Amino acid sequence: xxxxxxxxxxxxxxxxxxxxxxxxxxxxxxxxxxxxxxxxxxxxxxxxxxxxxxxxxxxxxxxxxxxxxxxxxxxxxxxxxxxxxxxxxxxxxxxxxxxxxxxxxxxxxxxxxxxxxxxxxxxxxxxxxxxxxxxxxxx
Amino acid sequence: xxxxxxxxxxxxxxxxxxxxxxxxxxxxxxxxxxxxxxxxxxxxxxxxxxxxxxxxxxxxxxxxxxxxxxxxxxxxxxxxxxxxxxxxxxxxxxxxxxxxxxxxxxxxxxxxxxxxxxxxxxxxxxxxxxxxxxxxxxxxxxxxxxxxxxxxxxxxxxxxxxxxxxxxxxxxxxxxxxxxxxxxxxxxxxxxxxxxxxxxxxxxxxxxxxxxxxxxxxxxxxxxxxxxxxxxxxxxxxxxxxxxxxxxxxxxxxxxxxxxxxxxxxxxxxxxxxxxxxxxxxxxxxxxxxxxxxxxxxxxxxxxxxxxxxxxxxxxxxxxxxxxxxxxxxxxxxxxxxxxxxxxxxxxxxxxxxxxxxxxxxxxxxxxxxxxxxxxxxxxxxxxxxxxxxxxxxxxx
Numbered sequence: 001x002x003x004x005x006x007x008x009x010x011x012x013x014x015x016x017x018x019x020x021x022x023x024x025x026x027x028x029x030x031x032x033x034x035x036x037x038x039x040x041x042x043x044x045x046x047x048x049x050x051x052x053x054x055x056x057x058x059x060x061x062x063x064x065x066x067x068x069x070x071x072x073x074x075x076x077x078x079x080x081x082x083x084x085x086x087x088x089x090x091x092x093x094x095x096x097x098x099x100x101x102x103x104x105x106x107x108x109x110x111x112x113x114x115x116x117x118x119x120x121x122x123x124x125x126x127x128x129x130x131x132x133x134x135x136x137x138x139x
Numbered sequence: 140x141x142x143x144x145x146x147x148x149x150x151x152x153x154x155x156x157x158x159x160x161x162x163x164x165x166x167x168x169x170x171x172x173x174x175x176x177x178x179x180x181x182x183x184x185x186x187x188x189x190x191x192x193x194x195x196x197x198x199x200x201x202x203x204x205x206x207x208x209x210x211x212x213x214x215x216x217x218x219x220x221x222x223x224x225x226x227x228x229x230x231x232x233x234x235x236x237x238x239x240x241x242x243x244x245x246x247x248x249x250x251x252x253x254x255x256x257x258x259x260x261x262x263x264x265x266x267x268x269x270x271x272x273x274x275x276x277x278x279x280x281x282x283x284x285x286x287x288x289x290x291x292x293x294x295x296x297x298x299x300x301x302x303x304x305x306x307x308x309x310x311x312x313x314x315x316x317x318x319x320x321x322x323x324x325x326x327x328x329x330x331x332x333x334x335x336x337x338x339x340x341x342x343x344x345x346x347x348x349x350x351x352x353x354x355x356x357x358x359x360x361x362x363x364x365x366x367x368x369x370x371x372x373x374x375x376x377x378x379x380x381x382x383x384x385x386x387x388x389x390x391x392x393x394x395x396x397x398x399x400x401x402x403x404x405x406x407x408x409x410x411x412x413x414x415x416x417x418x419x420x421x422x423x424x425x426x427x428x429x430x431x432x433x434x435x436x437x438x439x440x441x442x443x444x445x446x447x448x449x450x451x452x453x454x455x456x457x458x459x460x461x462x463x464x465x466x467x468x469x470x471x472x473x474x475x476x477x478x479x480x481x482x483x484x485x486x487x488x489x490x491x492x493x494x495x496x497x498x499x500x501x502x503x504x505x506x507x508x509x510x511x512x513x514x515x516x517x518x519x520x521x522x523x524x525x526x527x528x529x530x531x532x533x534x535x536x
Contacts, residue, residue, distance in 0.1 A: 007383065007396040042227045044386055044397070046194065047327065049232035050345060051306050051406060052427040052445070054318045056232040057327050057342035059349045059429055060188070061221055062384065063195035064397060077389050081398030083197070095388075095395075119299070122239060124291050125381075126300040129241045131290035132257035136249055 008115045009094060010080050014087035020110055021090035024097045027106070028072055033093065036075070037068035039085035064088075071096035145488040163207055176200040185401070185432020186210050190475050191217030192331075192350040194400050194431045211352065211479045218476055231385045231394055235404040235429075239300035239381045242433075246374035247408060253302040258379060259433070305376035306406045306425065315408060315423045337467045344448060344470060348441040349429055352475025356440035359463040359473065363447050368461030372407035372426065372443050379403045379433050403430050407442040409450065424450055444469060 009017050025033065043061040050057060062081060065088035069076045076096025078088045097104040164170070177184055177200035187199040187206075191214035199217060206212035242258025245251045257263075271279075309315045327342035330350075335343055348356065363370040382402040385394040408423035426446025428438035444463060451464045462468055472478065509520040 006385075006394070010396045010398045041224055043193075043221065043224045045226055045229040045329070046384065046400075046431075047229045047232045048429055049234050050427045050429065051235060051304060051404075052318075052425040052449075053341060055327070055341055057345035057349070058229070058329050058331075059346065060192040060194055060431060061226060062230070062400065063193065063198065063224070064227075066227060068389070075390055077395065079386060079395065079397045081384065081400060082195075099390075122299040123295070123297060125241070126239065126298050127291045127294040127296060128287055129256050129258050129300065130294035130296070130298070132242075132260075134255050134257050136255075138249060 004115065005098060005111055006091075006095075008111055008118055009091055011118050012114045014080075014084050014090070016114060017094070018086050018090045020107065020114075021093040023110070024071075024093055024104065024107060032072050034070040035067070036070055037066065039065060039067040039078075039089045039092075041083055041085070042066045044079070067092040069093055069096055072100060074100035145490070171204050173197060173200040173204065176204050180208075182433065183208060183210060183213070185430070185434055186353060186437075187213035187217055188432055189430040189434050189437065190214035190350060190352055191221070193217045193221045195220075211475045215476045215479070228386055230397075231387060233382050233384050233402075235378065235382070235402075236304055237301070237383055238378055238402065238404065239383075239399070240302050240378050241300065241381070242379040243302055243376065244374070244378075245305050245376050247376075248305065248308075251305050251376070252308055300380055302378070304406075309375060309408070309423070313420075313422070315425050316419075317422075335470060337470075338452070339466070339470070341449075344466065345427065345429070345441075345445065347470045347473070348444060351437075351441075351470075351473035352478065353434065353437040353440070355473035355475065355478070356444060357436055359469050360440035360443040360447075363443065363461050363463035368447060368463050370443055370447050370463070371410040372439075372446060373410075374439065375406040375408050375425070377403070377405040377435060377438065379435070401432050403432065403434050403438045404428070405435075405438045405442050407439065407446055409446050 009020075042064055044064050046059045046062050047056050048059045049055075063083060064079050064081055065083055065085045067078045067085070067088045069078075069089075069092040071093060074096040076092040076094070076099065078091030078093070078095055080087045080091060094107060097107055177196050180200075180203060183203045184196055184199045187202050187210060188194050188196070190210065191199070191202070193199075195217070198220060199213065202213040202216040202220075203210075205216060240256060240258070242260060243253070243256045245255060249255075306315065310317065325340075328340045328346065330343055330346050335347065339347075360370070362368060364372065379402070381399040383396055383399045385396045387393070388395045405428045407426040407428070409426070410423075424446050426442035426444070426449070428440070428442030428445065430437045430441070447463050448466050448469070451466065505519065505523050509516060509523050511519075
């Protein structure tokens with residue numbers, strides 16, 4: 001579920017993810033968030049698994065926004081491709097909420113529509129390319 | 140080589156930089172927006188990213204704008220920016236198998252598992268200038284949007300673009316060399332932290348090729364295919380699409396997905412050879428290419444060179460000859476930023492070093508005249524000897 005959660009939240013619109021983080025914070029006391037690493041820009045090195053010898057290599061760096069928080073005693077980590085610091089901060093808050101003892105059932109419930117919207121967007125993106133499916137004839 | 144710093148010229152240098160901006164803007168056209176550059180010049184943006192070794196589409200658009208479309212300059216700007224940020228970790232190895240493909244073709248097989256998608260491609264387009272593009276207007280944009288809406292409606296379905304790899308199909312049928320038994324799972328080499336030494340690890344080769352200048356890779360690969368080598372590649376698979384990327388969670392190491400990036404991946408197979416008795420069974424050799432963005436020429440060139448260099452290393456029956464078979468030569472001369480930087484430095488003052496060259500030229504002229512023979516030559520030789528004696532005396536003093 002963590003796998004699905006992070007994939008949905010990283011690929012969903014930042015505004016929707018930030019709104020979700022606001023809902024989580026509303027359930028906590030003011031000042032419950034401690035920044036371990038305030039939102040910042042950073043690099044991660046893109047490592048790629050190549051298919052010939054099945055080894056990994058470093059292809060390039062990728063610009064990311066990153067944040068680390070402590071929310072009511074739970075550690076949260078947020079990172080997203082690009083430079084959206086608010087998105088990274090929201091991801092960190094949501095990670096902390098999900099990792100807190102007992103998790104956050106409201107967050108789990110809120111993920112479902114985001115996941116459906118993301119899936120629909122990916123299906124539509126592929127449907128556009130599917131129009132170029134080709135079967136060449138050979139002589 | 141010895142260089143000497145020049146001083147002064149600050150006002151002229153600053154004014155020259157103003158002129159660069161003036162030349163960019165003097166056409167009295169609206170300034171380019173970064174959105175226009177990012178989305179309408181996407182190949183220029185992609186090239187800046189893979190040659191600059193930094194995936195950041197908006198920054199790459201800015202770099203392309205600032206560089207006025209000069210791809211090497213744009214990639215230089217990105218690589219310089221990269222040096223200003225901390226690198227906090229590496230991603231988990233991204234798998235081409237997990238790419239959501241927008242394009243996926245094979246020149247080796249017509250019927251590949253999952254089928255072929257041309258995707259966004261001009262491969263079958265006649266290269267004629269489209270005069271209508273010069274008058275593109277809102278109606279044209281709406282027309283394309285309507286067509287694409289029709290595509291989406293007609294082909295709607297549950298698929299998101301995951302496809303099996305052709306190379307897995309080749310392996311299943313024992314047509315290509317197997318994965319080495321001792322898979323090198325050591326930490327990949329990082330050419331941004333360690334100098335290349337030869338022979339270099341495979342990970343170093345692939346990293347160097349992935350950030351190399353597209354034109355350089357194309358030249359080396361083309362030379363090997365055309366006759367200065369023995370490469371005869373066939374494209375097993377070329378795919379372009381969205382590649383999901385994850386890092387390890389700092390607490391428990393579980394995957395944390397951080398988004399997806401556009402990437403191109405390809406595998407080539409080389410021609411098969413008969414083998415000597417006692418050798419392994421005949422197989423195709425493979426080459427691997429990867430770029431961020433839709434960089435197909437680069438990915439294919441990289442795969443060809445990877446195949447050639449692997450065969451050189453393994454003592455294969457093709458690929459041993461030609462400039463492209465020299466790994467050190469290829470990898471040390473294909474970085475566009477290093478190469479252009481060296482070339483560009485010739486524009487900077489070399490007055491002292493050139494003064495030394497002038498002195499050498501003068502001596503060479505005197506030597507040539509002195510060796511010309513005849514009465515005049517003997518006189519010049521005597522004069523040169525006296526001159527040399529004087530120089531020596533002066534130096535000794």
